[in-house]
Amino acid sequence: xxxxxxxxxxxxxxxxxxxxxxxxxxxxxxxxxxxxxxxxxxxxxxxxxxxxxxxxxxxxxxxxxxxxxxxxxxxxxxxxxxxxxxxxxxxxxxxxxxxxxxxxxxxxxxxxxxxxxxxxxxxxxxxxxxxxxxxxxxxxxxxxxxxxxxxxxxxxxxxxxxxxxxxxxxxxxxxxxxxxxxxxxxxxxxxxxxxxxxxxxxxxxxxxxxxxxxxxxxxxxxxxxxxxxxxxxxxxxxxxxxxxxxxxxxxxxxxxxxxxxxxxxxxxxxxxxxxxxxxxxxxxxxxxxx
Amino acid sequence: xxxxxxxxxxxxxxxxxxxxxxxxxxxxxxxxxxxxxxxxxxxxxxxxxxxxxxxxxxxxxxxxxxxxxxxxxxxxxxxxxxxxxxxxxxxxxxxxxxxxxxxxxxxxxxxxxxxxxxxxxxxxxxxxxxxxxxxxxxxxxxxxxxxxxxxxxxxxxxxxxxxxxxxxxxxxxxxxxxxxxxxxxxxxxxxxxxxxxxxxxxxxxxxxxxxxxxxxxxxxxxxxxxxxxxxxxxxxxxxxxxxxxxxxxxxxxxxxxxxxxxxxxxxxxxxxxxxxxxxxxxxxxxxxxxxxxxxxxxxxxxxxxxxxxxxxxxxxxxxxxxxxxx
Numbered sequence: 001x002x003x004x005x006x007x008x009x010x011x012x013x014x015x016x017x018x019x020x021x022x023x024x025x026x027x028x029x030x031x032x033x034x035x036x037x038x039x040x041x042x043x044x045x046x047x048x049x050x051x052x053x054x055x056x057x058x059x060x061x062x063x064x065x066x067x068x069x070x071x072x073x074x075x076x077x078x079x080x081x082x083x084x085x086x087x088x089x090x091x092x093x094x095x096x097x098x099x100x101x102x103x104x105x106x107x108x109x110x111x112x113x114x115x116x117x118x119x120x121x122x123x124x125x126x127x128x129x130x131x132x133x134x135x136x137x138x139x140x141x142x143x144x145x146x147x148x149x150x151x152x153x154x155x156x157x158x159x160x161x162x163x164x165x166x167x168x169x170x171x172x173x174x175x176x177x178x179x180x181x182x183x184x185x186x187x188x189x190x191x192x193x194x195x196x197x198x199x200x201x202x203x204x205x206x207x208x209x210x211x212x213x214x215x216x217x218x219x220x221x222x223x224x225x226x227x228x229x230x231x232x233x234x235x236x237x238x239x240x241x242x243x244x245x246x247x248x249x250x251x252x253x254x255x256x257x258x259x260x261x262x263x264x265x266x267x268x269x270x271x272x273x274x275x276x277x278x279x280x281x282x283x284x285x286x287x288x289x290x
Numbered sequence: 291x292x293x294x295x296x297x298x299x300x301x302x303x304x305x306x307x308x309x310x311x312x313x314x315x316x317x318x319x320x321x322x323x324x325x326x327x328x329x330x331x332x333x334x335x336x337x338x339x340x341x342x343x344x345x346x347x348x349x350x351x352x353x354x355x356x357x358x359x360x361x362x363x364x365x366x367x368x369x370x371x372x373x374x375x376x377x378x379x380x381x382x383x384x385x386x387x388x389x390x391x392x393x394x395x396x397x398x399x400x401x402x403x404x405x406x407x408x409x410x411x412x413x414x415x416x417x418x419x420x421x422x423x424x425x426x427x428x429x430x431x432x433x434x435x436x437x438x439x440x441x442x443x444x445x446x447x448x449x450x451x452x453x454x455x456x457x458x459x460x461x462x463x464x465x466x467x468x469x470x471x472x473x474x475x476x477x478x479x480x481x482x483x484x485x486x487x488x489x490x491x492x493x494x495x496x497x498x499x500x501x502x503x504x505x506x507x508x509x510x511x512x513x514x515x516x517x518x519x520x521x522x523x524x525x526x527x528x529x530x531x532x533x534x535x536x537x538x539x540x541x542x543x544x545x546x547x548x549x550x551x552x553x554x555x556x557x558x559x560x561x562x563x564x565x566x567x568x569x570x571x572x573x574x575x576x577x578x579x580x581x582x583x584x585x586x587x588x589x590x591x592x593x594x595x596x597x598x599x600x601x602x603x604x605x606x607x608x609x610x611x612x613x614x615x616x
Binding site: 015019022023026027029030031032033034036037040048049050052053054097098099101102104105106108109111113114117120124126127128130131132134135136137138139142154155157158160163188189190193214217218220221224225235236237239240243244246247257258261264265268269271272273276 | 324326327328329330331333334335337338341342344345346348349352406409410413414416425427428429430431432433434435436437438439440442443444446447451452453454457485488489517538539542543546548549552553556557568571572575576581584585588591592595599
């Protein structure tokens with residue numbers, strides 16, 4: 001069979017040619033905006049308007065753009081980047097820990113309320129973050145939490161999808177015999193979880209963390225409704241604010257919007273390239289739509 | 291090989307609720323009287339109640355209230371107005387106009403999103419293609435891009451004056467469309483959403499296809515079936531659960547359509563404050579400060595979403611039973 005398929009690939013039938021062409025054109029489509037933003041981040045503000053968008057200009061301005069980006073308006077971009085790291089890092093860490101604990105408990109114990117929680121989690125997976133942003137805002141304004149770090153951080157720590165993934169993984173990979181053995185050795189239930197089960201579940205822990213990290217990093221609606229002080233903005237909201245001023249200010253900071261966009265996707269793309277295995281396993285078991 | 295390596299998540303069910311409970315590998319322990327499970331579940335459960343359930347209940351409560359301005363300074367005071375907000379929403383032409391726009395948008399984009407993703411997944415999965423790994427990566431990269439940044443990038447490519455797309459079209463002697471005009475901006479936004487989600491769905495379908503043992507279609511191949519008919523008759527039916535869940539998520543996302551209109555409204559005057567139901571609810575809450583009315587809109591939208599999701603799930607369960615019976 002392998003010999004036959006090798007033979008097939010050496011002859012390019014019309015069907016195979018068509019397939020390769022579709023894939024090639026699709027690749028161009030998916031990479032086009034990324035190529036544009038990479039090329040454009042190297043251009044000065046004037047060159048952005050006067051040179052062709054998909055090729056470099058003679059003047060390599062990436063470093064001066066970056067310098068201006070980090071010094072503009074008292075270095076507010078640095079602030080936004082640190083805020084994003086705080087929201088995405090701490091939020092995802094909290095969400096992952098709580099989801100793993102809950103998913104493990106739902107998989108390995110039968111207790112009062114466990115069926116109800118499992119059902120609620122599955123229902124909640126279907127609720128998109130955009131649908132929840134306004135109700136969260138109404139509640140936060142009632143308890144005077146709007147425009148605080150907590151108003152974005154706390155909702156980011158709830159991951160029903162994470163609970164679902166952790167539960168399914170624990171059911172399949174944490175053997176009951178091992179838990180029994182640990183109990184006979186005299187370990188307490190919590191010690192078993194933190195010393196043994198958590199280690200076995202480490203692949204799903206990484207997957208949950210990655211998905212939640214990207215979901216928080218990409219979230220727009222929640223910080224938009226919650227935050228009014230731009231010192232607490234994440235990158236996405238900050239870039240959008242700059243973008244809003246472009247129309248009135250005559251594009252004087254257009255290169256900052258472009259370079260800022262470029263820098264804000266570099267870490268995520270790097271995370272994708274280095275941690276592909278975890279993305280695939282998360283997606284294969286259900287996936288999320290932000 | 292460690293235990294964790296053997297338990298690859300790929301073997302797990304595709305759809306939430308599609309068998310997590312039924313395929314319990316081992317019997318849950320009966321630790322009667324132990325506080326451990328409650329301690330483990332407590333942090334998630336508390337946050338879930340206060341940041342998921344309570345906001346929804348609070349929005350429902352708020353939807354029965356209206357704002358009355360009292361006194362010389364016009365201070366806002368909330369009063370109980372019963373179902374008045376719901377009556378208002380049900381008779382609000384702007385809300386339903388936006389809803390129809392979202393339906394039209396979904397009717398066009400969801401089939402493209404699912405169909406395109408399926409074609410790419412089948413092509414990359416088929417034996418004839420090289421550079422599988424590179425293709426998968428290229429298609430999946432847009433998912434790593436925040437929607438704000440994706441919209442900023444595409445809006446620069448839509449810009450009438452210096453967009454490389456416009457320049458290239460002119461250079462080829464072709465007329466360039468006004469990407470941000472009233473008739474086109476909806477489809478320009480559709481393109482952004484498709485750009486983000488096609489690759490994501492493609493990876494879901496591809497993972498599902500890889501989980502199918504090749505022996506299943508090897509026989510058909512030996513019988514002389516074409517790759518196309520194997521894809522249509524064997525592969526697609528086998529990954530139907532993955533397709534259904536992708537469809538469901540795409541539909542829910544479409545009904546809640548918010549990000550692209552909110553971001554593109556800066557560069558396109560064709561996007562009004564009531565462009566989509568969710569964007570309308572946002573503007574009603576923020577510019578209008580009418581929390582009760584905005585809550586009622588969110589809830590009507592959530593109810594419609596729930597009913598449609600339920601129909602989709604029932605229909606797919608029905609189809610699955612039919613397929614089993616055959």
